[in-house]
Amino acid sequence: MAGHVTYREVKATILDRIKGGAWPPGALLPSEVELAAEFGTARATVSRAMRDLVEDGLVERKRKAGTRVRKMPLRQARLDIPLVRVEVEDQGAVYRYALVASHVGAAPDWLRARMGLPGGGEVRHILCMHFADGQPYQFEDRWISLDSAPDARAADFTAEGPNEWLVRQVPYSNVEISFSATAADAEQAQHLGCALGDALFRVERQTSWDGRELTFVRLTYHRGYRMTARY
Amino acid sequence: MAGHVTYREVKATILDRIKGGAWPPGALLPSEVELAAEFGTARATVSRAMRDLVEDGLVERKRKAGTRVRKMPLRQARLDIPLVRVEVEDQGAVYRYALVASHVGAAPDWLRARMGLPGGGEVRHILCMHFADGQPYQFEDRWISLDSAPDARAADFTAEGPNEWLVRQVPYSNVEISFSATAADAEQAQHLGCALGDALFRVERQTSWDGRELTFVRLTYHRGYRMTARY
DNA sequence: TAGTGGTCTAGACCACATT
DNA sequence: ATGTGGTCTAGACCACTAA
Numbered sequence: 001m002a003g004h005v006t007y008r009e010v011k012a013t014i015l016d017r018i019k020g021g022a023w024p025p026g027a028l029l030p031s032e033v034e035l036a037a038e039f040g041t042a043r044a045t046v047s048r049a050m051r052d053l054v055e056d057g058l059v060e061r062k063r064k065a066g067t068r069v070r071k072m073p074l075r076q077a078r079l080d081i082p083l084v085r086v087e088v089e090d091q092g093a094v095y096r097y098a099l100v101a102s103h104v105g106a107a108p109d110w111l112r113a114r115m116g117l118p119g120g121g122e123v124r125h126i127l128c129m130h131f132a133d134g135q136p137y138q139f140e141d142r143w144i145s146l147d148s149a150p151d152a153r154a155a156d157f158t159a160e161g162p163n164e165w166l167v168r169q170v171p172y173s174n175v176e177i178s179f180s181a182t183a184a185d186a187e188q189a190q191h192l193g194c195a196l197g198d199a200l201f202r203v204e205r206q207t208s209w210d211g212r213e214l215t216f217v218r219l220t221y222h223r224g225y226r227m228t229a230r231y
Numbered sequence: 232m233a234g235h236v237t238y239r240e241v242k243a244t245i246l247d248r249i250k251g252g253a254w255p256p257g258a259l260l261p262s263e264v265e266l267a268a269e270f271g272t273a274r275a276t277v278s279r280a281m282r283d284l285v286e287d288g289l290v291e292r293k294r295k296a297g298t299r300v301r302k303m304p305l306r307q308a309r310l311d312i313p314l315v316r317v318e319v320e321d322q323g324a325v326y327r328y329a330l331v332a333s334h335v336g337a338a339p340d341w342l343r344a345r346m347g348l349p350g351g352g353e354v355r356h357i358l359c360m361h362f363a364d365g366q367p368y369q370f371e372d373r374w375i376s377l378d379s380a381p382d383a384r385a386a387d388f389t390a391e392g393p394n395e396w397l398v399r400q401v402p403y404s405n406v407e408i409s410f411s412a413t414a415a416d417a418e419q420a421q422h423l424g425c426a427l428g429d430a431l432f433r434v435e436r437q438t439s440w441d442g443r444e445l446t447f448v449r450l451t452y453h454r455g456y457r458m459t460a461r462y
Numbered sequence: 463t464a465g466t467g468g469t470c471t472a473g474a475c476c477a478c479a480t481t
Numbered sequence: 482a483t484g485t486g487g488t489c490t491a492g493a494c495c496a497c498t499a500a
Contacts, residue, residue: 181412
């Protein structure tokens, strides 16, 4: 007796039919029972293949209505958000971290508004640099709420960046991330070794945990930085 | 008899234990058989929950070695890549498209190198604009290989952008996408209504199908544009 | 070699949305 | 009312890999 038909094979076959035009955009696919009979598998196997296709954004399923090929295939890129250190080391470069400045004080108004902090809250403000093979890679401008993370007051960020420290303290948090372009100000230009006004790639990230706002960070990358993905 | 324990409940319970610190980063979880016994479910149900947790980047599994909580939870953002028109309309704004220029000619050297086109290939070059409520939203600078997509030679891009046309012609393609910052050149500044040298957010996308390079596009967004995601 | 996850089966019941 | 997908079960065999 030959081996079973795998869900991967089923998926591949269906994929070929969709990409080949046998089932064009908008078309209704046969039901799981029919496909299972055609492929000679259990219905669960077809179901497993279909779940993958839904996740890949190629197909839409509704009870009773059946499975249809998406008219516009849903395109989504998965973007890995690694630690800077890992990102640099993955490029085969030597990573170096340096603390620029750090101090504790009252949260400025714009930050309280942005993070939704209550009045009178204290924050720790940290500026630091990440280098790749000695070249400026990323300038980090971070604010940590001391109400939410009191341990950050005394933490030592001279040898290790605040990001790695935070990930260890609070491994599971909710993040809102945004990407934009910004013109280098004097401080950024100095640290990143570029001209005033140069166009720089910027990431802003706000992290919360258990409904409490933890930290807001603005990461500015060296001139010419690109973030790349495939899908 | 009460209903079955669902895989969602199993997943939620495991998630709570991980986030609550009962199973700290690096810890070895009980085997599927043990968990199934504890929860009173079939092993397949635990397996289903675990597969979700792997996908969420919280857990790593290896045969024989078992399931471990990831030391550094894998963070990845899912970025939807919609059509500009849809992106604009989802913001409740009125979308307008305008063709700026279009012509057919030999592919310039930099483009042939970038796309990996053979020598002597012809391309169609299209410049166009996308507006939201009358305001400049995105400037599109696109090259389409006429070797790979001969129908693009005669296609009419006065009423509809080349992106929507391409998605209809070739719904299933492979894409490499990159994000960066750029300083506005004269043409971009004029079309986007900003100053020369302004920092602009830029997306570059290269699309292939069946191993053939189809199109390369450079999308430059209006000043202040942000791309946002949560994870 | 033994223990773990990965997958398939055959059957069942349920939830949901269309009719 | 009915047909579809969504899920669970109990059991089985397999693939991988750590010990």
